Amino acid sequence: MTNRFLKSTAFLAIAWAGLLSGAPLAGMDLLGSEDLGPAFKPAITAMTPTAGPVGTKVTIKGTNLSRVTRVTFSPNLQAKPTWVDDTEIQVAVPDGAESGPVRLEPHVGTIPTSLAFNVATAP
Secondary structure (H helix, E strand, C coil): CCHHHHHHHHHHHHHHHHHHHCCCCCCCCCCCCHHHCHHHCCEEEEEECCEECCCCEEEEEEECHHHEEEEEECCCEEECCEEEECCEEEEECCCCCCCEEEEEEECCCCEEEEEEEEECCCC
């Protein structure tokens, strides 16, 4: 058995024991835990479109996107995504956004990406 399997099994056993006993799961990160390893962290593989005015509906494709609770546009404006499935989310460019990098924000932490959105003025 792998170490990851043992950690996952122990985590599930503790979580179930807590749920059955009614004890709170304080301190237990159910989404994006470092113990789950990088294979479970959200990642972007494509973003379309990569430019447009505020309000543009952007489709982000990748992996583990169901863990994303917010998408952050430059200069630090957060937008709540709509989940299509674990590989696709959609989000509108928030008012006040500027051209710059896009970040994913799972339950805990921030995932920087190499993708940027170019905010253009509406015609």
